[in-house]
Amino acid sequence: MTSSTLRLVELGPDDGLFPAWCEVWAAGQRVDRPGEPPRPASHHVALGRQLVGKGGSQDGTHRAALVGDEVVGALRLIVPLKDNPTVAMLDLAVHPAQRRRGIGSTLLAEGVRLAREGGRVDLLVEVDEPGPGTAGRAFALRHGWTCDLLETRRDLLLPVEEERLAALEGEARRAGRGYEVVMWRDRTPDELLEDRALLERRISTEAPHGDLPLEEEHWDAERIREYEASSRARGRTVVSAGAVKDGRLVAFTDLQVPLADPRRAHQAGTLVLEEHRGRRLGALVKTAVLREVAATLPEVRRITTYNFEDNAPMVAVNEALGFQPAGRLSTWSLRI
Ligand SMILES: CC(C)(COP(=O)(O)OP(=O)(O)OC[C@H]1O[C@@H](n2cnc3c(N)ncnc32)[C@H](O)[C@@H]1OP(=O)(O)O)[C@@H](O)C(=O)NCCC(=O)NCCS
DSSP states (O other), X not given: OOGGGEEEEEEOTTSTTHHHHHHHHHHHHHHHSTTSOOOOHHHHHHHHHHHHSSSSSEEEEEEEEEETTEEEEEEEEEEESSSOTTEEEEEEEEOGGGOSSSHHHHHHHHHHHHHHHTTOOEEEEEEEESSSSOHHHHHHHHTTOEEEEEEEXXXXXXXXXXXXXXXXXXXXXXXXXXXXXXXXXXXXXXXXXXHHHHHXXXXXXXXXXXXXXXXXXXXOHHHHHHHHHHHHHTTEEEEEEEEEETTEEEEEEEEEEESSSTXXXXXXXEEEOGGGTTSSHHHHXXXXXXXXXXXXXXXXXXXXXXXXXXXXXHHHHHHHHTOEEEEEEEEEEEEO
């Protein structure tokens, strides 16, 4: 393909071209992970509005690669505003029918240019790897990226066998005696908000992040509310459980369920404060969420989670629950 036939345009989530931009992602996901519903366009729109809107914790921009009037490639660049001032996150996709023609490389060059323009020097990308030999990995290696973090994806089919769940729950209750389990949905109770912000700050440094050039994220009550509003805008309900001791939240877990198609849920952050570890609080909050989901969202058939392989305690909890490996997620960085 000659560069004269390919052009890049800036677009926003409410532009006429945006549905075609979203379709590039969906077409790729249908080929790369067949049998799995791709992320709905509404998700990209809501994230896009958050990124281009003012006052949030991150900024962002979108580009479409066009051949004639057809959108063949998509780029989204996200820059954190409250922390990590060197970093930009790049999402890149090329329509499966248009791959190996240099479109990804052209978009990458544009992403590098935009990131530099914004004063960023570390570019990060995630590559979903359902199996070996993914295009994303070959592309990243070809462009000299470094793989800084490799996580295993695990899926859990619901419902969990009652015997298995009850055993883990019983063990966790015994080990976590003295801790109260609290549940909430979509909105962290006001009295736990500051503690929740502390837990998020800890996640950003204590959840294993390999060699990624990331520093502690700045989380406060306002950012928790922003995250909650963004989940609602993306059409997700978030089921959370926390462990409370002496009125303080010391552990929590979030499960995100897309309301338009609740069959597949995503296990998001889980953290136990360091001084409260070793009491099975991770299992306590996770089993509490599973009970809640079984009671209130029985449509959920599968939960997906990602674990750093060296995170033995988290992997152990997930395996005890019956999670099974389902590919990998790699995160790469490029110093620009
Ligand atoms: C990764 C992706 C963006 C590449 O887009 P693309 O337009 O095909 O990329 P390019 O044509 O610019 O490829 C540049 C080089 O990367 C390497 N490469 C790309 N895809 C490859 C594949 N499937 N197998 C082996 N090498 C590959 C090659 O060296 C290629 O050069 P060549 O075609 O001259 O041999 C595209 O496959 C995609 O959308 N994948 C799914 C989303 C994804 O993984 N995004 C993360 C990107 S880091």
